[in-house]
Amino acid sequence: MAEKLANDEKKTFIKSINFENYRGFKNKHVLSLADFGQVTFLSGANNSGKSLIARLFSIFQGHEQFPRGDLSKVSLRMDNFSDKDYHEFDSSEAIKISFEIDCSALGYLSNDFLRSWINRMNGKIFYNFTIMNNLGNIFCYMSVGDGKTETHYFNKVSHKVVYNEDFSMDFDERDAYEFYNTLYHEIRERVLVFDSIRSFDRESNRSFSISGGELLKWLRTRKNHGDIRKAKEQVSHWLLELGLEVPRAVRVDDEDDLLLFTFENHLELSSEEIGTGYTMLYILLMEIARSKKQLILIDEIESHLQPGLIRALLKIIRNQTGVQFVLATHSPAVMEAATAGDYIYRFQKENGQCTFEGFFRSKKGNSREAKMMRSVFDDLGVIPGDALLSNAVIWVEGPSEKLWVRAWLKTYFEVYRKKHKIKGSLLEGLHYSILMTGGSLIKNYSFSEKEISHEDYKVDDQLHVLRVNPNPFVMIDSDNAEAGSKKRLRNLRIAQELNDQNGQSQLFTNKVWEEGELEFHLEEIPNFWLLKGRELENYAHPQLVKEFYKRLCEKSPKVKNVTTLSDSDWDVYSASDGAGSILSERGLTGVDAPSGTLKHKNELAQFVYQNLEADHFTLDGKTPAPNPEMITDLTYQLEKMIRYILRVNNMLPDPPATPTE
Template sequence: MDNYLKEIEIKGWRSFSPTGVKLKNLKKINLLIGPNNSGKSNIIRFFQSLKYFLTGRPTPNLIAACYMTEKDTWLNLSGDVTGLFKVIHKGEIHNFEIIRKPKENTEILLVDGESTGRSFMNWRHLIVNRISLYTDIRGFVQNTDSNRIEHRFGDTRVSDVIFKRGTYDLEWYKEYIQNMSKWLSKLMNEDVKLEVKLQEYALGQSPYVYDNILSKESKEEEEEFEKKFRFGSRMKRAEFEIRINKGGDELFFEPEELGRGILQFIILLSALYEQKSKEAIVFIEEPETNLHAGAIKELMDILENESLFENHQYFLITHSHAILDKINENYSVYRFEMEESGATSVVSCTTKTDNFSLLDLLGVNPSQMLLSNLVIWVEGPSDRIYINKWIEIYNNKLETNYIEGRNYSFIFYGGSLLDHYYLLDDEGNVDEFIDFLNISRYAAIVCDSDLGDNRTTYKNRVERIRTRLTEKPELNSYIFQWITDGREIENYVPKELFVGVISNKIRKRENFYYAKEKKLHYFSSPNPEMIKEKNFVKDLSFDKFFAEMYIRESELEDEDLKGAIINNISRSFDKVIIANEVVKLWEEQCGLLNSDLDEKMTRLMELIKRANS
């Protein structure tokens, strides 16, 4: 890195007393760790305030009106606030200083002690152009108008940005797709390709970037592009598409279908990739949201080691203890605490015992790695919704009161990510794996059997755990592997509940582009009569089975059209939305209809009881 922050010192800002906080010897990756309400986020809020202040001032104004309120000052006293940043630029240290005086209503900007027009422009370049603040990286927002999970990164839909840039610069887009597909393949242990496409498109128009290339130089084409796609309009937006190669067959998914951790991984890396050519200083708040330990470590490897990001410097504001395993000479770590006076104190952590103190500060005990007594590992968020409902039913049946977050917690492992976990490998061949029992003392691992179609045996990752539990029966006191009797957890749900929800509770699909005829195909409302005489047996895929409700009787003889309808409708089902509606309709007796579900829930409740005894 030729240009980066070497030191940050802030005084008088919010929980930072007049003595201030100082972060010295900053490196490529800088971790700001501490419990809630310890002042970590006030670092990012300070830079946020400077961004607002300087973005609105494109021309030099060295002594400007103060852009703060008394709530931004220490103890709300409206005292002076100062910021001093040591910036390395081509091997030389430069001091950027801002003096903020609310009582005098002034803000003074200096570089190397001087206040000139050039100083202002250097300040503006640093704050506005080089510093990026990612304060909301969950990567999804429920759009109430379209009833879709929207891909968002703060106020930006990253998929829109990637699509638009790809239409201007195809070589950039090809490199982006190649790298994102490589990272996703490694994360998911699958043959994965990522694409970006339009959500909706004109008759005869391809939704993919490759078929919508525009010339940068042509102003008329650019104006036509904006008119054609209207980014920001709900009806003309881009979305990510994941393609997984399964034995020669290419399966298509939206990221959230594979778990919101996958979506977050894509959103964050895509936003950073878009800035790869910049000398960027990036602040990321809670990057671990929705990412399990293996995924957060994979993310950290990419940020640290990929040459694409060699010009980036990162500040991660986090509660995650998993990142501590990655610390090396490229990291600096700072422990944030709140003193009795209400002031934030910051200590640089340079030894292993310092890192132990971080675990204590985060409330991580040596005997556990989560603040719950049992972890239920599930493939995705819809599994959590169903299991929570069934625990509620069995709480009533058994007169117990087990609560998520206190008696048990969930971790999403995203299907193939289960390959990265193991159970007490005595041979020591575990360099690439994470031990379930290092994360919690008790664990339930819920696995879809995926039996059906041409599959008659469990996947290797499921069979490996089952074999291990057979070889070591003593583990059964701590580990319960729940392999679904049907193809997936949805096969436990009575058919009539899905029919009611898909018919009446979720947004209905209106049309799709039928490639064979090169035109839009329009649907009628889903018709339960189309599956009335069919049984929702355990080896059927729930989404494909209930997609048949969209087929008209007149279309039954057209096998190509039927296949296209089932493929498009099944991919449009949002499992999370459907699960939330199903559990609202679930009566207590439904939990006892399936003998395998009753057996599995009885075992799960016994394990929760043991873990909380």
């Protein structure tokens, strides 16, 4: 099977899985799978539908032969399906599941006619299952198609499955029955699913699914000694690659249902004593070594493994010839190992509906554009896990801005929570992530500090940036951009894209403005913050700026005249000037960069993160007192940011905030 495929040939076994009206998925969804040697990653929150992908294969569970009768030959008993498997329990519409199969990856079939028939299917076939509630009985009928027509359909008048005489291939219904039966068992023998919970006291009741108990059963048998030896040797080789200690012997403890590992110096440790991570990894590697499957789905591959081991494990997985891997994960370390050839999907659930969309990938698959976008994000240090495993992404321009926003959210959310009586907390990495655009970057980034010409601007690439995560909040320096300037036009383009994207969301359909009037409503866009101050440092509280430079003056001889500034001199809020040039003009030396910003912006950001308090957001909390206009704008925008995060996390039912007079 898998070993029969040429090592250098790019193939897939199952090209895509198509399904509709299944559990949380209402409309038709198409999940394309990556080639052999690549990985399909499924990421997203709990209960967003990732595990349902593996459960789709339960259609192949335990049917050794097909029943006969009026719905005969092409029908299956659906003992493991019920009304609960239909979207919102509505079984009036059929569940449809279709597997697009690459015929060349099937290797050989025992039946000459079936093999010749497959060769006439233009390289691929669609193996379809329709699960219906017919007069109170749930059953499934099969059909095969070429993407346009199918061999069978259900006649609603006669309540029978009928052969389609118009199907283009030259064979009869008896041939179809033989084909279905053979193909059904061929697929079942080529698929393996790892349960998310792996332990020796659990044995799956599904023929293609494993959890741990199956390995003990296999090792106990008095048969397959050669296969057992080969699997153990292969796993020992992999353990060496992973930098882990290799056992000299592994055997089953029949009394306690454990594995016993013997290491150097005859040290024997049970799977309980050696540690969960090592044991779970050994189970996983042994099953991969012995399975010889063509499609392996692993739920939560990161279970009990540290990040370094995860990355090394994924290298081993990629080296498996003729195997497709589908990995469901919550781990940034797993997502970090993704490469340009992988397929990455982000799953979401909103208002009871599960959906997913590709990440770093166009609908056409492995396109040059997708690879380019991925390489740019690699340059930025943005890993898929940062964007995919959070429900919202706050985009800022640089590392100091990340610290400012992190400090503001950490401190001001406590103020907001008391003010609005919000329960719960906001967790970075779950409810939101803060990512940076990197400042002056390639021209494809619309919210780069580098100004670009309209001719160089690429709409498609920019849309990819803003939709890396479907819930972006973008914060941009104004830099005192004049009307009609390139930077002003760039800012308006970003605002327009966010506005258009919000128009497609159920959360913000009542907050969309036409292009001509958008410029007058920038503050009201729920996920856009165009700073009124020239740059973010203009929003520094005077008390924090004064205290920071008092301490810095003691360490740096270049910073002078701190004591000569009055309290009002520490107010650096301005729409036209950088904080560095403002302090320099007031007599402080050694603090301004040529651009007018602060030389010590990163150090100041660290200081603010460590010393920011709730009183810094009020007009009477600290001395020197802050600029009233700065506090008004800052608190309004932070409330908007928090409200947006709460909204996309379904933690706040209210509509987005609107500006106050």
